[in-house]
Structure formats: structure tokens, C-alpha cells
Amino acid sequence: MANMKITPRDVDFAKWYTDVVMAAHLASYTEVKGCIAIEPNGYAIWEEMQKILDQKFKELGHVNVQMPLLIPENLLKKEADLVEGFAPEVAWVTMGGNKNLEERFCIRPTSETMFSDYFKNHITSYKDLPLLYNQWCNVMRWEKETRPFLRSREFLWQEGHTIHETKEEAEEETKRMMDVYKWFHHDILAIPSITGRKTEKEKFAGADYTLTNEALMYNGVSLQASTSHFFGQRFSKAYDIKYTTRDNKQDYVYQTSWGTTTRMIGALIMVHSDDKGLVLPPNIAPRKVVIIPIGKDEEVLSWCEKINQELNENNIKSFIDQTDKSPGFKFAEAEVLGIPLRIEIGKRDLDNNQITFTRRDTSEKIIKKLEIDIKKEVSELLNTIQQDMYNRALKRRDELTFEAKTIEDVKKIMNTQPGFIKADWCGNPECELKMKEINGLKSRCILEDKMLTGKCVVCGREAKELVVWGIQY
RNA sequence: CGGGAUGUGGCUCAAUUUGGUAGAGCACUUGGUUUGGGACCAAGUGGUUGCAGGUUCAAAUCCUGUCAUCCCGACCA
Numbered sequence: 001m002a003n004m005k006i007t008p009r010d011v012d013f014a015k016w017y018t019d020v021v022m023a024a025h026l027a028s029y030t031e032v033k034g035c036i037a038i039e040p041n042g043y044a045i046w047e048e049m050q051k052i053l054d055q056k057f058k059e060l061g062h063v064n065v066q067m068p069l070l071i072p073e074n075l076l077k078k079e080a081d082l083v084e085g086f087a088p089e090v091a092w093v094t095m096g097g098n099k100n101l102e103e104r105f106c107i108r109p110t111s112e113t114m115f116s117d118y119f120k121n122h123i124t125s126y127k128d129l130p131l132l133y134n135q136w137c138n139v140m141r142w143e144k145e146t147r148p149f150l151r152s153r154e155f156l157w158q159e160g161h162t163i164h165e166t167k168e169e170a171e172e173e174t175k176r177m178m179d180v181y182k183w184f185h186h187d188i189l190a191i192p193s194i195t196g197r198k199t200e201k202e203k204f205a206g207a208d209y210t211l212t213n214e215a216l217m218y219n220g221v222s223l224q225a226s227t228s229h230f231f232g233q234r235f236s237k238a239y240d241i242k243y244t245t246r247d248n249k250q251d252y253v254y255q256t257s258w259g260t261t262t263r264m265i266g267a268l269i270m271v272h273s274d275d276k277g278l279v280l281p282p283n284i285a286p287r288k289v290v291i292i293p294i295g296k297d298e299e300v301l302s303w304c305e306k307i308n309q310e311l312n313e314n315n316i317k318s319f320i321d322q323t324d325k326s327p328g329f330k331f332a333e334a335e336v337l338g339i340p341l342r343i344e345i346g347k348r349d350l351d352n353n354q355i356t357f358t359r360r361d362t363s364e365k366i367i368k369k370l371e372i373d374i375k376k377e378v379s380e381l382l383n384t385i386q387q388d389m390y391n392r393a394l395k396r397r398d399e400l401t402f403e404a405k406t407i408e409d410v411k412k413i414m415n416t417q418p419g420f421i422k423a424d425w426c427g428n429p430e431c432e433l434k435m436k437e438i439n440g441l442k443s444r445c446i447l448e449d450k451m452l453t454g455k456c457v458v459c460g461r462e463a464k465e466l467v468v469w470g471i472q473y
Numbered sequence: 474c475g476g477g478a479u480g481u482g483g484c485u486c487a488a489u490u491u492g493g494u495a496g497a498g499c500a501c502u503u504g505g506u507u508u509g510g511g512a513c514c515a516a517g518u519g520g521u522u523g524c525a526g527g528u529u530c531a532a533a534u535c536c537u538g539u540c541a542u543c544c545c546g547a548c549c550a
Contacts, residue, residue: 326511330511
């Protein structure tokens with residue numbers, strides 16, 4: 001393992017971010033632009049995310065399926081908004097072997113098309129509804145500017161696609177899945193995201209409306225972390241997904257889709273990590289504890305083994321670093337990898353009848369008696385770390401959430417420290433564009449909360465919504 | 474897609490200005506000594522200088538093109 005230097009976060013945030021990705025061996029660049037190799041450390045985090053979310057989806061009645069990677073052009077074209085929204089960033093397959101294809105295929109940027117076409121042929125009656133499907137897969141969007149995990153041409157995600165008998169049921173599903181994402185970000189990733197509805201301008205191409213989960217990064221930039229869309233009958237009408245209703249009429253289904261991506265790994269870095277490297281919340285860390293023996297004393301090693309075994313038997317994933325590196329190297333390595341808790345055991349500890357814990361998030365050292373209930377102690381400490389990480393992120397989010405009553409307020413805030421800016425909005429897209437002239441501010445989401453002044457922050461006319469504005473990653 | 478920067482063993486960089494045998498540190502391998510914050514000694518391995526052309530007796534160095542990465546804008550998860 002290389003002991004690579006990490007650019008300080010406050011010196012160059014973007015450089016720091018990629019340094020952490022590389023130093024923690026989460027991913028590396030490949031010969032293919034915008035397509036990263038997700039390395040074992042990075043993929044393990046994704047597998048944890050998959051495991052937790054997949055279980056939740058299944059508890060809520062969803063089943064997993066797999067649709068084709070390729071989408072025929074004629075099918076894609078059926079929903080005009082979708083085509084328009086994704087046209088600039090789809091990759092096309094035009095040849096099969098050495099022959100030109102009659103009809104080209106796009107490599108899926110998202111799978112509404114294939115799901116819709118599938119649904120069309122697989123339901124006939126209200127008795128077939130709802131269908132609650134999810135797919136774990138890779139998708140491709142031909143981005144120009146790329147960045148590991150945050151914006152790559154190929155990325156991994158899950159996309160849920162559901163169809164329902166009634167509007168109410170579909171809207172409930174849209175909200176329910178946003179609640180799942182919210183729970184996942186808050187309780188698992190320790191990221192205090194905010195949720196709300198996207199404006200017309202920012203919603204998913206082809207959706208009636210989009211719910212979004214927006215997270216605030218350490219540097220005050222916002223990241224769309226997951227979305228849940230309500231399609232109404234737009235796709236079902238475009239793709240002819242009809243069924244026979246309870247009163248023997250023909251109707252179109254109501255549809256939703258919702259997704260989240262490997263981008264969340266990037267969010268973990270930008271919210272929690274520091275100049276020493278990755279910091280992972282215990283609830284998502286693939287390995288929660290590293291045990292580092294100091295010296296090669298037999299008794300030291302046997303204590304390491306004993307503790308390791310007890311933790312693993314109690315479902316606390318731990319491991320012993322038995323490489324021939326010096327202890328100092330191992331400490332630094334555990335830190336760059338973001339392992340939440342470190343246990344050091346050496347002769348000195350044994351002589352004093354103690355073991356030493358070190359928290360990754362605070363670097364705090366905690367001395368405990370050797371005979372404690374190790375699994376209880378560790379699991380409590382991991383919970384504390386998780387909670388503290390959330391609280392720190394929450395505090396930072398609140399500190400970087402501002403209220404603006406006038407456009408001057410907005411400018412003043414943006415000139416000092418970007419963050420979430422709450423401001424009333426009249427609903428006019430022109431005012432949205434005016435905001436964009438200020439350091440590229442975009443509406444992140446519309447909140448349900450009470451408006452600040454009742455007047456649009458841009459034009460001063462009567463406001464309709466309270467909007468959170470931010471700089472988009 | 475515009476503006477800027479960079480590309481030399483796995484990593485960080487030197488040699489480019491003024492063309493003349495590719496070099497250092499780290500990492501890696503082997504042996505030994507070590508072990509409480511990135512250990513030490515010794516001996517080794519590894520590079521047709523991003524790629525493709527061109528100029529030249531001679532190219533890492535000059536010219537043209539291209540690709541990639543990073544930063545700043547426009548577009549997006």
C-alpha cells in the first residue's frame with residue numbers, strides 16, 4: 001500500500017476528494033474515460049448499501065428483475081420528454097459484429113422504456129396490479145465532465161419501477177420510497193439530507209413530479225442523493241400499458257420510479273471524511289473494527305485472536321492487521337481506509353490489564369479493562385460514533401442553511417459561504433433562471449414549510465413556495 | 474463544448490528552457506534486525522518518457538495531431 005499524501009480539504013476540496021478516493025483504494029481510473037474501476041474497498045461499501053436497501057425494498061413487497069442493457073431507438077422515442085431529456089447523453093450501439101444495424105440501440109441511461117414495454121405485455125386486469133419491481137444494474141450516460149462516483153459515464157444504481165391501479169396508490173408509493181431513502185441517508189449513512197419536491201425545471205424528464213433527497217457536502221455544495229418520481233399516466237399512455245378495471249373498462253396504470261446510485265459513496269466522502277482519509281459511519285462500514293497487535297508477543301496475539309473471534313461471532317465485522325508493517329503504519333492505514341474503530345493491544349496493555357480503543361471520527365483514545373464485555377463495549381461505542389457523526393453533519397448542515405428574504409441577501413450569502421439557501425419563490429421559471437446567475441444557484445427542492453415573507457425573493461411578487469437553493473455538484 | 478494546466482517505472486517528481494547514454498525518493502522483492510504514530514541495514518527488480526505522426530546524424534526535450542486527468546465555466550444522478 002502506498003503512503004500517498006492527501007491534499008488538505010480546506011486547501012483544494014476537489015483535489016482532496018479524488019485523493020481520498022485513490023488513497024482509500026475505493027476506485028481508480030481506467031483506459032475508458034468516465035468509467036472507473038471500483039476496487040474492493042469501494043465495492044464493499046456498495047455491497048453494504050445494496051444489502052440494506054435490498055432488504056428494505058423486499059420488506060415492502062418489491063421483487064428484483066433484470067431488463068436488457070440495450071434499448072431499441074423506436075421504443076425510447078415513444079415518450080417525447082424522456083427522449084429530449086436524455087438525448088444529449090445516450091450512447092448508441094450501431095453495429096453488430098461487422099454489420100451496421102437496421103435500428104440502433106441505446107445503452108440504457110435509465111430503464112423506464114424497457115419496464116414500460118414489459119408491463120404493457122404482462123398485465124391485463126386490475127387483479128395483476130400492483131407490480132413492484134426493482135433492478136440493480138449499471139447504466140450509461142455520456143457525460144463530458146466526469147468525476148469518480150459523483151459523475152461517471154457508467155454507474156451502478158438501483159431503479160425501482162412500479163405500476164398501480166390508482167393515482168393515490170402510486171403517489172403513496174412515490175412518497176414511501178422517498179421515505180426509505182431518507183431513512184437510509186439519516187440512519188445508515190449519517191447524512192442529514194433534506195427532502196422535497198423538484199421544480200418543473202428540475203424534475204425528471206417525463207415525470208409528473210419528482211421527490212428528491214438533497215445532501216449538503218462539507219464545502220456547502222449540494223448533491224442530489226436519490227429521487228422518487230411520480231409519472232401519473234404519462235408513460236402508460238405513451239407505452240400503452242392498459243388493463244381492465246374493476247368495472248370492466250379499460251384504463252392506463254399509474255406509474256412510479258425511484259433510484260439511488262454509487263454516488264452515495266461520493267457523498268460519504270464529502271460529508272464525513274477528513275484530511276487523514278475516509279471516515280465511514282459504522283452502519284455502512286464493511287469492516288467496523290481493526291485489531292492491531294503491537295509486537296509479536298504470543299500473549300498479545302492470542303488476545304487479538306480472542307477479541308476478533310468474539311466480535312465476529314456477534315456480527316461485528318472485525319479483522320486483525322497481521323501485516324509486517326510497523327504499528328504506526330497500520331494506524332495510518334486504518335485511518336485512510338475509514339475503519340470506524342481501532343483496537344490496539346500490546347505488551348504494555350497486557351501489563352496494565354487494559355486494551356486501547358481509538359475512534360476514527362474523533363481520534364479519541366479510550367482505555368478499557370481487559371476483562372470487559374468486549375462485544376457490548378464495542379457495539380455501544382460504534383453506536384456512539386454513528387450518532388456523533390450524524391450530529392456533527394446535522395450541525396454543519398444547519399450552520400450552512402441560510403434564509404434569504406431579498407436577492408441582496410442571497411448574493412451576500414453566496415459571497416461568503418455557499419450552502420442551502422431558503423427563500424420564497426413565485427413559481428416562475430424566469431426567476432429560477434435569475435437565481436442561476438448568482439454563482440449558478442439552482443433550486444434543490446420545494447419545502448412544505450411555511451414561507452418566509454410570502455414574496456418571491458427575485459421579483460417580489462406573491463410567492464407560492466418555499467424553496468431551498470444551492471450549488472449543484 | 475469553451476478557457477487554463479498537466480502527462481517520464483506502482484506513486485511523487487527531476488532531466489525539456491539550450492535535442493546528445495532516462496535519474497532520485499517512496500513503494501516492491503530477498504535476507505537480517507525491529508514493533509505504542511507512516512522502522513532500520515544490506516543486496517536487488519522494474520521505464521522503448523500517454524498515444525500517433527513529423528523534423529533531425531540523434532527526440533522525454535522541437536513541430537502537428539490525438540487521448541486522458543485536474544481546475545474554471547455551460548449541461549447532467
